[in-house]
Amino acid sequence: MESGEDYSLFETRKDKGRHIRRIYAISLFVAICFIWAYRLSHIPAYGKWAWLGLFAAELWSGFYWLFGQALRWNMLFRKTFINRLSERYENSLPRVDMFVFTADPIIEPPMMVINTVLSVMAYDYPAEKLSVYLSDDAGSDITFYALLEASTFAKHWVPFCKRFKVEPRSPAAYFNTLVSTNSHDHNHAKDLDAIKKLYVDMKRRIEDVVKLGGVPSEARSKHNGFSQWDSYYSRHDHDTILQILLHERNPHNSKDVDGFVLPTLVYMAREKRPQYHHNYKAGAINSLLRVSSRISNAKIILIIDCDMYSNHSQSVRDALCFFMDEEKGQEIAFVQFPQNFENLSKNDLYGNAISATVEMSSPWFIPFAYVILGESSSTLIEGLISGGTIKGWWNDLRMWLYIRTSSYLFALIDIVWKFFGRSYSSFAVTTKIVEDDDVSQRYKNEVMEFGTSSPFFTVLATLALLHLFCLLATIKELVLCKVALTGEKMALQVLLCGFLVLINFPIYQGLFLRKDKGRLPSSHTIKSTTLALSACIFFKIWN
Numbered sequence: 001m002e003s004g005e006d007y008s009l010f011e012t013r014k015d016k017g018r019h020i021r022r023i024y025a026i027s028l029f030v031a032i033c034f035i036w037a038y039r040l041s042h043i044p045a046y047g048k049w050a051w052l053g054l055f056a057a058e059l060w061s062g063f064y065w066l067f068g069q070a071l072r073w074n075m076l077f078r079k080t081f082i083n084r085l086s087e088r089y090e091n092s093l094p095r096v097d098m099f100v101f102t103a104d105p106i107i108e109p110p111m112m113v114i115n116t117v118l119s120v121m122a123y124d125y126p127a128e129k130l131s132v133y134l135s136d137d138a139g140s141d142i143t144f145y146a147l148l149e150a151s152t153f154a155k156h157w158v159p160f161c162k163r164f165k166v167e168p169r170s171p172a173a174y175f176n177t178l179v180s181t182n183s184h185d186h187n188h189a190k191d192l193d194a195i196k197k198l199y200v201d202m203k204r205r206i207e208d209v210v211k212l213g214g215v216p217s218e219a220r221s222k223h224n225g226f227s228q229w230d231s232y233y234s235r236h237d238h239d240t241i242l243q244i245l246l247h248e249r250n251p252h253n254s255k256d257v258d259g260f261v262l263p264t265l266v267y268m269a270r271e272k273r274p275q276y277h278h279n280y281k282a283g284a285i286n287s288l289l290r291v292s293s294r295i296s297n298a299k300i301i302l303i304i305d306c307d308m309y310s311n312h313s314q315s316v317r318d319a320l321c322f323f324m325d326e327e328k329g330q331e332i333a334f335v336q337f338p339q340n341f342e343n344l345s346k347n348d349l350y351g352n353a354i355s356a357t358v359e360m361s362s363p364w365f366i367p368f369a370y371v372i373l374g375e376s377s378s379t380l381i382e383g384l385i386s387g388g389t390i391k392g393w394w395n396d397l398r399m400w401l402y403i404r405t406s407s408y409l410f411a412l413i414d415i416v417w418k419f420f421g422r423s424y425s426s427f428a429v430t431t432k433i434v435e436d437d438d439v440s441q442r443y444k445n446e447v448m449e450f451g452t453s454s455p456f457f458t459v460l461a462t463l464a465l466l467h468l469f470c471l472l473a474t475i476k477e478l479v480l481c482k483v484a485l486t487g488e489k490m491a492l493q494v495l496l497c498g499f500l501v502l503i504n505f506p507i508y509q510g511l512f513l514r515k516d517k518g519r520l521p522s523s524h525t526i527k528s529t530t531l532a533l534s535a536c537i538f539f540k541i542w543n
């Protein structure tokens with residue numbers, strides 16, 4: 001057998017710039033050590049505890065940064081050769097089962113779920129070898145209704161994707177990319193209009209059912225699958241609900257409009273009883289493994305959350321390049337695709353928060369400045385290289401600060417609670433941002449999305465208002481010349497507060513200025529203003 005470079009189905013390359021990257025990382029680490037040394041060698045007599053608090057924060061940020069380097073120290077890039085795969089194996093490709101998970105028709109809207117389902121049904125792969133299973137942990141007939149609609153829409157969508165080599169194959173994501181590009185191809189434009197109309201009609205029907213909170217009896221009577229809900233007691237207490245919507249053994253209802261067979265499509269809500277723990281997604285995977293083994297029994301399984309559509313039609317083939325590589329395939333059991341978050345930020349967020357309370361003229365200022373400037377410019381460059389914008393980078397910086405002051409705080413509270421044997425966490429499923437046209441418009445304009453009500457936002461908004469009050473108070477003192485601060489300290493305070501206010505700007509906008517649906521709910525405006533004002537009054541009296 002041939003072997004080597006020109007034969008393998010994938011190759012692994014090292015990062016070319018790794019030496020520069022490492023030297024840079026080391027220099028940043030040295031600067032961080034200097035910051036720690038400064039904190040330890042300059043402990044003041046007055047305000048000792050605040051100083052040590054800062055040291056603790058910097059120690060944590062420093063270690064956090066250090067752990068992050070583990071991902072960057074030895075970066076590897078992998079490339080697959082799908083042409084070689086199809087040259088050798090096109091006629092003997094293995095079956096692939098695809099598991100999609102959903103758990104709540106409100107938090108995870110059925111439209112989002114079926115867009116994910118459709119994106120994997122339309123993979124560029126022999127359809128008779130593909131099966132899609134939707135696990136619904138809410139056991140919701142609304143989700144089942146949406147999947148039924150999707151099975152009909154797939155008959156048009158899958159051939160459309162193949163005809164025009166559509167990318168990405170989630171209909172919502174694809175239609176979003178079209179806003180700017182005008183099609184010159186007459187056939188394409190005509191078919192596009194038709195498919196869009198089908199999609200919009202389906203979307204309206206599904207959203208009507210969601211608004212209604214149940215499937216109307218007319219729609220129910222069209223499919224006997226709904227009868228499985230007759231014995232349904234609650235989402236925590238029901239029999240197994242299993243419906244095969246598309247299967248090649250049912251020739252009347254398994255082909256697309258061009259007459260080609262579609263992937264198998266199955267809906268499942270596993271049996272649930274209050275006395276047995278369901279074990280979340282892991283429990284659902286377990287049940288689907290058993291069910292799928294009786295229906296399609298593929299040895300390759302792709303697992304995807306309902307909020308993560310597949311953004312490339314070749315993804316299955318990419319994964320197979322690893323599994324089927326003659327030399328190294330035997331050692332590979334698991335392939336992880338990178339995740340891109342569209343409604344958050346393009347990069348993972350990392351960095352450093354170091355309060356620059358050291359005086360600018362002191363040599364100790366250098367490591368502070370180096371770490372802050374060095375880290376922010378490298379994240380900026382990294383962002384720009386991977387196709388981001390300056391505004392996006394600035395938003396990332398914001399998100400990073402927001403996440404650390406809200407979700408980390410809640411995670412800490414949760415851990416403390418758990419330590420005392422209680423669980424406080426009510427977040428079994430992460431809240432998803434519902435994609436509609438307004439939302440995607442705001443996303444394109446890089447406007448932050450709040451919309452939903454969450455205790456996270458109260459914390460964020462209260463802190464943001466405190467920063468604002470702090471800046472106003474400092475400016476007031478400056479104007480009234482009440483305090484004789486040295487120019488340098490004052491400048492730093494204004495700089496720091498000003499920076500925080502700038503970072504928090506979208507929150508003030510969300511609280512007071514915006515009118516759209518993505519603004520902060522007015523209950524938050526009232527709550528956080530009250531909290532921030534009472535904190536101010538409290539400190540005023542206390543001092």
Ligand SMILES: O=c1ccn([C@@H]2O[C@H](COP(=O)(O)OP(=O)(O)O[C@H]3O[C@H](CO)[C@@H](O)[C@H](O)[C@H]3O)[C@@H](O)[C@H]2O)c(=O)[nH]1
Nearest residue numbers: 101102103104108137279280281284305306307428429430
């Ligand atoms: O009882 C449950 C709870 C959740 N899910 C599904 O599990 C997936 C992940 O849940 P989500 O709330 O979206 O969690 P995230 O924080 O977004 O998920 C991250 O963290 C999870 C584990 O905590 C991983 O499973 C995910 O892949 C990873 O993206 C979703 O499809 C849910 O529908 C279930 O099927 N059953």
Ligand SMILES: [Mn+2]
Nearest residue numbers: 305307308430
């Ligand atoms: Mn998720």
